[in-house]
Amino acid sequence: MDGFIFDIDHFATHDGPGIRTVIFLKGCPLNCVWCHSPESQGFMPELLYTASKCAGCGACVEACPQQAHVVSQNTHKLNRSRCEQCGACAAACTRSALKMSGTLRDASSIVSQAAAYRVFYEQSGGGVTISGGEPLAQPAFALEIAKNLHLEGIHTILETSGMGIWADLKKFLPYVDLFYYDLKIFDACRHLQYTGVLPDIIQSNLENLSRQTRQIVIRMPLIPGYTDHEENVEEVYRFMRKLDLRQIHLLPYNASSQAKYAWVGRDYSPGHLEQQTQKALQSLVLLAPKGIEASVITG
Template identity: 40%
Template sequence: MFQAKVINIQKYSIHDGPGIRTTVFLKGCPLKCWWCHNPESQNFGRELLFYDERCVGCGKCVKRCPNDAISIINGLAITDERCVLCGNCVDFCVNNAREIVGENMSTTEVFDQIIKDEMFYEESSGGITFSGGEPLMHPDFLLEILKKCKSRDIHVAIDTSGYAPWDNFEKIIDYVDLFLYDLKHMDEDKHLKYMGVSNDLVFENLKKLSSFGKEIYIRMPLIHNINDYDKNIMSCIEFLKNIKFSQLNILPYHKMGKDKYRRLNMKTYMEELESPSDERILEIKKMFEDSGIKVKIGG
């Protein structure tokens, strides 16, 4: 039985594929996108989220820490590098100012949560979506749980950046109904700058996936002055002419999740970024539609 670190199991999700869905967020991603709104999904290990606005400096966590890793500084309980993420401080924080993200769960434990909402999937033509992070970083876990889903005829979607070994795709492809596939930038240098990795593997995997005849929704985040200019849009259109897919979802940038960076003590660029104007979003939508591409704004 395989395990993976799970960040969250979100019930009644309506933006991660058709119908009412349960979305399972797995931890770990090889990309470091500037606009990532789930920064807690990037690291493969457990992490501590600290909600400084909730902390009253009562010191209960200080007393409970076995490694003396917490000190009261300027009225806040600050954690240092001696923390081993044991969770004692979380258990004794009366204001829920501390949270460990990344719980090891087995395929059976996750599946037990999934089937609780099986009735909603059937009535809405929904199902289960695996997201992250990058779910394809956990191919053995996915394979085991996807087989369970298919045994109950549950619709399965995989939300992926496309940046994973093709072997990982091949391992699970027979058990997936829909791929939600990100295209973030067509320019390799900019992809390296804003995502931290090349886009070659993303393009190569999408071409291969397209040849399998699986349903694919292309998802393109739109960030002003990053990827919303004509040259990038036209490059995307030219590339997609050779890809078989059902629709393109354009996702205007939002700042949701920016507070998580402070809670994780991570650097963020989110404040520097903006969404394109409503007018520009509609212009981009028309550019795709004029090329014969079915477009939806939003998830």
């Protein structure tokens, strides 16, 4: 069973308990304006370019069949409108200034790679987190990974936006130890405006999931001006109470993701956003009603 991933991170410590391997599947049906991994959004391999690594050697000019690269006076320019994502320039670039994001991998080889770190999981209470992109966008591939991890006896988290088909999501129940479920904006119009989709499927999938398992942690990215206002956070707490969900991780804004937009040749549309102060984060934690454990997780 093959599928596209864009990264595998070993020794991750912010994507679940203990030391974990995080498998990032490529492609996402949402289009959040603040997305911290713009290279994750497309479903197919995609050329990344980091200007600061470029030595101006011109190897990419020779390699590209589309004449997408120009090097003049040691200055490199990439014309993305010509690019057909063949990857030849990335293979030729010895400085890693060019890189393809998105590799076709076999599920069992990914699990073998992750299982090689078993000793670290066992010593730290860790395991593997299947993330993205959106794992439910490649449901059979993600499920195969989860099944194989389960067979290996490795603690497994599925991190999902919930934007998928319930019939797919419920298949993970026997194989996943914990669900990390993102909630971003409760209001339907604002959700559509800033993520590109309505929240109804996400919310109904969470309702269904909460009837089947208690092993759910809500994850909420706090994006200044988009998701971090009190009314929105309170709506999420209310929804959690309705579903009898007890745990939420509040994820403070991390400005470092803006740099990734240059890699894919896109502008970061929210512009400069101020990171939340500790005081502001604590006030959102304190809004949590009795019975809901809210904590700030800094990545």
